[in-house]
Amino acid sequence: MTSTADSWTAVEHPGLIALDWGTTRLRVFLLDHQGAVAAQREAPWGIQQLPGTSAAEGFNQAFEGMVGDWLARWPGLPVIASGMVGSAQGWREAPYLTCPIEIASFHRHLTTVTSLSGTPIHIAPGLVLPSQITSAGSVLADVMRGEEIQVLGALSIKPEWATQSCIVLPGTHSKWVWVEAGKVTHFMTSMAGELFAVLRQHSILGRLMPTAMPADSAHWAAFEEGLSLAYAAAPGMLISLLFSARSRVLTGELSPDESSDYLSGLLIGCELAAALKQPHGRALTPLGLVGAPELSRRYERALGWVGHRPTAVLDNTAPQGLWKVALSAGLASQLGQAHAA
Amino acid sequence: MTSTADSWTAVEHPGLIALDWGTTRLRVFLLDHQGAVAAQREAPWGIQQLPGTSAAEGFNQAFEGMVGDWLARWPGLPVIASGMVGSAQGWREAPYLTCPIEIASFHRHLTTVTSLSGTPIHIAPGLVLPSQITSAGSVLADVMRGEEIQVLGALSIKPEWATQSCIVLPGTHSKWVWVEAGKVTHFMTSMAGELFAVLRQHSILGRLMPTAMPADSAHWAAFEEGLSLAYAAAPGMLISLLFSARSRVLTGELSPDESSDYLSGLLIGCELAAALKQPHGRALTPLGLVGAPELSRRYERALGWVGHRPTAVLDNTAPQGLWKVALSAGLASQLGQAHAA
Numbered sequence: 001m002t003s004t005a006d007s008w009t010a011v012e013h014p015g016l017i018a019l020d021w022g023t024t025r026l027r028v029f030l031l032d033h034q035g036a037v038a039a040q041r042e043a044p045w046g047i048q049q050l051p052g053t054s055a056a057e058g059f060n061q062a063f064e065g066m067v068g069d070w071l072a073r074w075p076g077l078p079v080i081a082s083g084m085v086g087s088a089q090g091w092r093e094a095p096y097l098t099c100p101i102e103i104a105s106f107h108r109h110l111t112t113v114t115s116l117s118g119t120p121i122h123i124a125p126g127l128v129l130p131s132q133i134t135s136a137g138s139v140l141a142d143v144m145r146g147e148e149i150q151v152l153g154a155l156s157i158k159p160e161w162a163t164q165s166c167i168v169l170p171g172t173h174s175k176w177v178w179v180e181a182g183k184v185t186h187f188m189t190s191m192a193g194e195l196f197a198v199l200r201q202h203s204i205l206g207r208l209m210p211t212a213m214p215a216d217s218a219h220w221a222a223f224e225e226g227l228s229l230a231y232a233a234a235p236g237m238l239i240s241l242l243f244s245a246r247s248r249v250l251t252g253e254l255s256p257d258e259s260s261d262y263l264s265g266l267l268i269g270c271e272l273a274a275a276l277k278q279p280h281g282r283a284l285t286p287l288g289l290v291g292a293p294e295l296s297r298r299y300e301r302a303l304g305w306v307g308h309r310p311t312a313v314l315d316n317t318a319p320q321g322l323w324k325v326a327l328s329a330g331l332a333s334q335l336g337q338a339h340a341a
Numbered sequence: 342m343t344s345t346a347d348s349w350t351a352v353e354h355p356g357l358i359a360l361d362w363g364t365t366r367l368r369v370f371l372l373d374h375q376g377a378v379a380a381q382r383e384a385p386w387g388i389q390q391l392p393g394t395s396a397a398e399g400f401n402q403a404f405e406g407m408v409g410d411w412l413a414r415w416p417g418l419p420v421i422a423s424g425m426v427g428s429a430q431g432w433r434e435a436p437y438l439t440c441p442i443e444i445a446s447f448h449r450h451l452t453t454v455t456s457l458s459g460t461p462i463h464i465a466p467g468l469v470l471p472s473q474i475t476s477a478g479s480v481l482a483d484v485m486r487g488e489e490i491q492v493l494g495a496l497s498i499k500p501e502w503a504t505q506s507c508i509v510l511p512g513t514h515s516k517w518v519w520v521e522a523g524k525v526t527h528f529m530t531s532m533a534g535e536l537f538a539v540l541r542q543h544s545i546l547g548r549l550m551p552t553a554m555p556a557d558s559a560h561w562a563a564f565e566e567g568l569s570l571a572y573a574a575a576p577g578m579l580i581s582l583l584f585s586a587r588s589r590v591l592t593g594e595l596s597p598d599e600s601s602d603y604l605s606g607l608l609i610g611c612e613l614a615a616a617l618k619q620p621h622g623r624a625l626t627p628l629g630l631v632g633a634p635e636l637s638r639r640y641e642r643a644l645g646w647v648g649h650r651p652t653a654v655l656d657n658t659a660p661q662g663l664w665k666v667a668l669s670a671g672l673a674s675q676l677g678q679a680h681a682a
Contacts, residue, residue: 023545048545088591089548096591131594138570140585141592173545173584189584194544202539203532204364204389204514207430229479235576236614243514243530244481250429250437251482253472273577 008039014074016332017067019121020318021085022046022146023172027318028066035323035332041066047084047091059091060116071119078331079121080322083146086111086123096128096143100183103152103162107328124149124325129187142189146318147175149325151184153317154290156324167288168275168303168310170295172197176275178282186282188275192267193295199263205242208249209260220301222258226265227302231273238270268302276308286311349380355415357673358408360462361659362426363387363487364513368659369407376664376673382407388425388432400432401457412460419672420462421663424487427452427464437469437484441524444493444503448669465490465666470528483530487659488516490666492525494658495631497665508629509616509644509651511636513538517616519623527623529616533608534636540604546583549590550601561642563599567606568643572614579611609643617649627652 013033020027024046030039043066045051050058071077086094092113110122126145147169155162162182169175174190200206230241245263248254254262276284289296289310296313303310326332354374361368365387371380384407386392391399412418427435433454451463467486488510496503503523510516515531541547571582586604589595595603630637630651637654644651667673
């Protein structure tokens, strides 16, 4: 568990505990009575890697381990969560809302689970996009959990994006979200992040790569070569291009150190082709980038390289989104005041 | 270890021990003095999953375990091997030959390693295709080990393919090999097989899939839906289509049982698009399919579905290829005769 602002004991007016609980990470935030982040912690307790011997035990252990001391100090402080914690493999399933959907309506669809210690946790819903398979082309069913709350948080920082925008959220499963007139009208998932991880860890491609890849020493030339090859590639070519992350090392064209960034470039280049080169008619400006700074830098560079410079780059906006939901649901203002010193 | 023809002790005129030693499997063949398979055995001792505590120990243990009794009965019987056993991660590196390359020349480039028990193992070389990056388009460096021997074996069964053919070898890393005037002129690797395995075993997509997928109960409608979606997809779309193997289960459009064949269809459809839809000008007929029957059936169906019915389907031709190499190198005829009863 890593934490910042360890001086949480100095917080005088706590308003909300916000949980951003994904597949691989659990991020928790202590917000003050105005919604500002007073303290945050992070652990690798995503829903796929919980502690404990059963799922129920795992969710409770992770929850108590991460925010137990905050709740002991301020019993009754409201808790709200988003992400895979609300999936069928989560703590309690929070049914999907169907797109297009009013972003301001999320707070009306919370699901509650109670921890072993008796704390209610309000879980935000995910979004589903139904399949539309027509003779003119196919849009396949897609789902998200957690990113819809980050979109809500981004709109609280950039209200002008509510009219029309494309918001990119890089991650294990990157999401490209199109917003129009206050609604999520469309979105697309890319598996670039998870493909990168499983190919590095479990495929022949990882055999030649260094085990760690610090962002500070990224090989940008190799990244951009992979990016440009994949972005320009003909249909289907990714399945063959991927192997070049091995064969080009064997022929001496890439160093083992470079091959990891080259693979990252291939995958992100493929994602950009899927999102930007289709004649889908959806707006690509303003283009917002929301997520962890290290990964956002990589996407910002990639987007700029193909001529789509982001309008703004925001850090994870989950706390802002969860604060908005809590306010709208009447959770945060009530208890935030109740807990004021 | 699985073996057939356990009556190997009845073999009277052994000619060669042939090893088809890949990344995930080791297949060994006892050939008679005319090159026919008299006995064969198979084990999961590919070079990535050897027994023993070190690579050297692993290669020796696997070798002795698989063919030790044959060599005890017929000391001095020649042994020849192909595949990843000759890679940098193999038992002894056998340098690549550069394409275009005469298929009849492979026997002039054998590398030898000697087992702990003193048996020389002659390892066939792999092939490399150098990168050609031009303004007109890119062909990236590619490599193969083992399939070039299967191509040689296929040509010994179908000599007419030597003039001009496209030979498809499905597997962990499928190869599409173009033959012209007795030479391998070009080839392409597809990672469809390894992607299928790592996504099933290590990604979120596998979470909803049954752990075993017997070929006899393949869900062909789901396979063909994945195939057609990927074959028709715009550039880059695979990275997004893959996630539909999860989202369409969550929306009830696919059953968990079907999602595995759907994913297989997506990946093979992508491979077929990469190989068949590019204007590369290489011949696609006659089209030969060479490999394990179960996987070949899947590819035969897929190829037929997109209008490219194979001219012939052959089982693994590694033993025929290794026999040809051994004959040309003067290994098999000599000792085959020496061991005749």
